Amino acid sequence: MTFINEYTTYCAICGGPIEDPDLDHGWLSQAVLLHSSTEFPNTQISELPAKNKGGPYFELLENAEAVTACNKSGSVLPSPRPLYIACHQKCVALAKRAMSTQEAASHRNLDGSMQHLWHVFKSLFDEASEEKLGPICNIYSAQAYGDIWRFQELVWQPGNGPELRFDSMHFEADPKDIPDMTSSILLQLQMLPVADLNSSSSEPSELPPFKDLSLECTAHSSSRAWREALAHGYLPWLWDLEPDVVAQKEASKPLGQEWNWELLVRQLAQVHLHEPRAVIEDLPMGLRNRRRIWRLVEDMLSEDSTEVVNF
Numbered sequence: 001m002t003f004i005n006e007y008t009t010y011c012a013i014c015g016g017p018i019e020d021p022d023l024d025h026g027w028l029s030q031a032v033l034l035h036s037s038t039e040f041p042n043t044q045i046s047e048l049p050a051k052n053k054g055g056p057y058f059e060l061l062e063n064a065e066a067v068t069a070c071n072k073s074g075s076v077l078p079s080p081r082p083l084y085i086a087c088h089q090k091c092v093a094l095a096k097r098a099m100s101t102q103e104a105a106s107h108r109n110l111d112g113s114m115q116h117l118w119h120v121f122k123s124l125f126d127e128a129s130e131e132k133l134g135p136i137c138n139i140y141s142a143q144a145y146g147d148i149w150r151f152q153e154l155v156w157q158p159g160n161g162p163e164l165r166f167d168s169m170h171f172e173a174d175p176k177d178i179p180d181m182t183s184s185i186l187l188q189l190q191m192l193p194v195a196d197l198n199s200s201s202s203e204p205s206e207l208p209p210f211k212d213l214s215l216e217c218t219a220h221s222s223s224r225a226w227r228e229a230l231a232h233g234y235l236p237w238l239w240d241l242e243p244d245v246v247a248q249k250e251a252s253k254p255l256g257q258e259w260n261w262e263l264l265v266r267q268l269a270q271v272h273l274h275e276p277r278a279v280i281e282d283l284p285m286g287l288r289n290r291r292r293i294w295r296l297v298e299d300m301l302s303e304d305s306t307e308v309v310n311f
């Protein structure tokens with residue numbers, strides 16, 4: 001259960017609330033403040049672990065300094081207030097992983113660096129604070145975060161309809177450490193139709209790029225190739241699948257039948273994997289959140305970076 005009020009500060013990466021650690025809400029309470037003490041083009045981004053003290057107020061863990069996130073100063077101050085952008089620690093880690101992915105960089109022509117991400121956030125902050133002084137609790141357009149307004153407007157108390165809650169639960173699921181992720185994903189594996197049992201190629205064949213992969217199986221590559229690729233990082237947001245668990249699943253196939261690994265990989269590659277009831281219904285909530293955040297980072301760093309995602 002998450003507590004949100006009008007003073008809540010939201011993570012610049014995932015759009016979820018940053019919470020008081022005393023409430024013990026796990027990853028939602030583990031904050032980092034991004035900060036640059038130097039200006040473009042020599043921007044150096046510091047990542048400062050911090051404790052939320054309510055609303056936009058934080059305490060830096062390294063020296064107990066009190067700072068305010070996304071705080072715009074007026075012209076009466078001799079120098080502008082330093083800018084701190086608030087994020088969850090795990091979202092920063094996920095963003096770095098997404099930015100370091102070769103496939104993402106080559107596909108979108110990204111400059112995958114924290115400096116680039118900082119400049120995106122700075123642009124969004126300048127836009128959000130154009131007509132307002134003081135702290136800004138979020139720096140994004142609402143539609144940019146995959147309908148996260150549903151989550152932010154939700155009052156978490158008895159009486160919420162299960163439908164509404166289901167549509168919003170993934171926003172607060174830990175996107176990095178996902179319990180039993182591999183076995184949960186493999187529960188979705190289907191058997192290859194009998195008619196297709198001998199249709200798949202036995203020749204080694206390079207898999208197509210995972211970007212824009214359709215749901216249509218071609219059998220141009222062997223089922224083994226799809227399985228091995230899945231287990232070893234073909235889909236970069238599934239870097240932590242357990243190859244042993246994948247191998248055990250393969251060994252469990254009924255006599256005379258084959259798992260449809262190609263279909264599973266194609267399903268997992270879909271951009272809208274995060275949406276409720278999209279492509280695969282019963283994915284772990286954390287994985288849905290991870291895929292959502294991964295795409296957000298890619299889109300933030302795409303060429304027109306302030307025109308954030310249109311889900």
Ligand SMILES: [Zn+2]
Nearest residue numbers: 011014088091
């Ligand atoms: Zn976040």
